[in-house]
Amino acid sequence: xxxxxxxxxxxxxxxxxxxxxxxxxxxxxxxxxxxxxxxxxxxxxxxxxxxxxxxxxxxxxxxxxxxxxxxxxxxxxxxxxxxxxxxxxxxxxxxxxxxxxxxxxxxxxxxxxxxxxxxxxxxxxxxxxxxxxxxxxxxxxxxxxxxxxxxxxxxxxxxxxxxxxxxxxxxxx
Amino acid sequence: xxxxxxxxxxxxxxxxxxxxxxxxxxxxxxxxxxxxxxxxxxxxxxxxxxxxxxxxxxxxxxxxxxxxxxxxxxxxxxxxxxxxxxxxxxxxxxxxxxxxxxxxxxxxxxxxxxxxxxxxxxxxxxxxxxxxxxxxxxxxxxxxxxxxxxxxxxxxxxxxxxxxxxxxxxxxxxxxxxxxxxxxxxxxxxxxx
Numbered sequence: 001x002x003x004x005x006x007x008x009x010x011x012x013x014x015x016x017x018x019x020x021x022x023x024x025x026x027x028x029x030x031x032x033x034x035x036x037x038x039x040x041x042x043x044x045x046x047x048x049x050x051x052x053x054x055x056x057x058x059x060x061x062x063x064x065x066x067x068x069x070x071x072x073x074x075x076x077x078x079x080x081x082x083x084x085x086x087x088x089x090x091x092x093x094x095x096x097x098x099x100x101x102x103x104x105x106x107x108x109x110x111x112x113x114x115x116x117x118x119x120x121x122x123x124x125x126x127x128x129x130x131x132x133x134x135x136x137x138x139x140x141x142x143x144x145x146x147x148x149x150x151x152x153x154x155x156x157x158x159x160x161x162x163x164x165x166x167x168x169x170x171x172x173x
Numbered sequence: 174x175x176x177x178x179x180x181x182x183x184x185x186x187x188x189x190x191x192x193x194x195x196x197x198x199x200x201x202x203x204x205x206x207x208x209x210x211x212x213x214x215x216x217x218x219x220x221x222x223x224x225x226x227x228x229x230x231x232x233x234x235x236x237x238x239x240x241x242x243x244x245x246x247x248x249x250x251x252x253x254x255x256x257x258x259x260x261x262x263x264x265x266x267x268x269x270x271x272x273x274x275x276x277x278x279x280x281x282x283x284x285x286x287x288x289x290x291x292x293x294x295x296x297x298x299x300x301x302x303x304x305x306x307x308x309x310x311x312x313x314x315x316x317x318x319x320x321x322x323x324x325x326x327x328x329x330x331x332x333x334x335x336x337x338x339x340x341x342x343x344x345x346x347x348x349x350x351x352x353x354x355x356x357x358x359x360x361x362x363x364x365x366x
Contacts, residue, residue: 091202
C-alpha cells in the first residue's frame with residue numbers, strides 16, 4: 001500500500017464540506033482540517049470518524065503547520081482566496097499542489113473567486129468550481145500533472161471533472 | 174527551514190544568496206510526525222529527501238517480516254531509494270520518521286533543473302555520493318569481518334547521539350547483532366570505564 005498523502009483542508013465551513021471530507025477520508029489520505037472554529041472542527045472530525053472508522057482525520061488550528069505537513073493544500077471558500085492568508089502559507093506551499101475550490105449556490109454568473117496562481121508562483125495551483133446543483137466540477141490549471149491529480153480527487157469525491165482551458169473560461173461558463 | 178541545507182552546501186561549494194533563493198524554490202518543505210512514512214515498499218520514490226530536523230530510517234522488510242536497516246539520516250543528511258528515484262521502478266525501501274521531522278523534498282525533474290541552472294551543485298552531489306560510496310564500502314566490509322564490539326564503537330564514533338535518539342533494538346538491527354549482544358557490549362564497555 002502506498003504511503004498516505006496528507007491533505008490540508010483550509011476553511012472548512014459548511015455542509016458541502018462534510019460530504020467532501022467523508023469521501024476523502026475513505027480514500028488513502030490523511031486529512032488535516034484547518035479552521036479557527038475549534039468546536040465546529042471537532043464536530044466535523046467526530047462525524048467523519050463515525051462515518052469512516054479508522055479514518056485518519058485531525059483538526060489543527062495553525063494554518064502554517066497544516067500546510068507544512070500537507071502534501072496537498074485545499075482552500076475552501078472565497079475567504080481563502082484572500083491575499084493575506086495566501087502570503088502566510090506561501091513558503092509552506094512551495095512545490096505543492098494547491099487546490100482552490102469554489103462552490104457556488106445556484107447561478108454561475110455571480111462567481112466571485114479569483115485566480116491565485118500568481119500569488120503562489122512556486123506552487124501548482126488548480127482551481128475547481130462547481131455549483132451545489134450538479135455533480136459536475138470544472139477544473140482549470142497550468143500544470144497537466146496537477147490537473148490529472150485533481151481530476152482523480154474529484155472522482156474520489158463523487159463528482160465528474162471537466163477540464164477547462166483557463167481560469168477565465170470558468171468565469172464565462 | 175533551510176539552515177542545514179545552506180550550511181551543508183556551503184561546505185563544498187560556493188553559491189550566491191540569490192542562487193540559494195532559487196534553490197529553495199525547488200524543494201518541497203514537509204513536516205512529518207514520528208512514525209509517519211515518506212516512502213513505503215513498492216511505491217515509486219518520487220523525492221530525494223534532505224533532513225533539516227529529526228531522524229529518518231531507511232529499511233527493507235524481508236519475507237519473514239524482519240527489518241533490515243540501510244541507514245539512519247540525521248540533520249544534514251539525505252535519504253532516498255536511489256534506484257527507484259532514478260528508474261521510476263517500485264521501491265524496495267521504506268523511509269520512516271523516528272522523531273517529528275522537518276524535511277525538504279526534491280523531485281527528479283527539479284533536481285535536474287537544479288543541476289542545469291547551478292552547475293556548482295554537480296560538485297556538491299559528486300562529493301556527497303563519493304562519501305556515501307566510501308562509507309558503504311566500509312560498512313559492507315565491516316559487516317563481513319568486524320566483531321560486534323568493533324561495529325558498535327564505529328557507530329557511536331560516527332553518530333555520537335545515536336544512542337539517545339534511536340531505540341536500542343533498531344541499533345542492534347542496524348549493526349546486524351541481537352539486542353542481547355548489544356546490551357552485553359554496552360555494559361562491558363561501561364564497566365571498563
